[in-house]
Amino acid sequence: MNTKPFHDRPPKILPWLARKAGITEHRAEILWHAAQRYATRHGGETATPAYWRAAMDRLLELIAAETLRADAASFGLRHWARVNARFWQAPVALLDAASLLVLHGTRLVATFGQASRLG
Structure with missing residues (x-):
């Protein structure tokens, strides 16, 4: 308290x-x-x-x-270090989103293939 x-x-x-x-x-x-x-x-x-x-x-x-x-x-390097840190975080998020899209896409293709074999 x-x-x-x-x-x-x-x-x-x-x-x-x-x-x-x-x-x-x-x-x-x-x-x-x-x-x-x-x-x-x-x-x-x-x-x-x-x-x-x-x-x-x-x-x-x-x-x-x-x-x-x-x-x-820091002779002006502090600002650029912070910008650089934010810049390098963006590709990680994009890679994560892309991997989820690929995973979702392969699931859709697999279910479509199974449906066409049955039908």
Whole structure:
């Protein structure tokens, strides 16, 4: 059971944002706390809709900056490595679909051949 107060918990979307940006969840939580501090300084009141909007906007800015920093540290190769990984996943899915079509086609031919011999 999570015993943290509501305002101390990170948003449920945080792990997804971290995976999309290619950063660790721990780093995303650190950025979330920084975004909360920013929203507190600039908004004054906490736990209001304006506070949460400011915190989420700041979190997205910080995650974008962190992603750019990581890309710059890898000399631009990080983006191409991620594109390449997605590119190589596509042929596996196509090969799987093609093998299923071939399997289904051979079953149809076999049943058609049996029906023509009987008939």
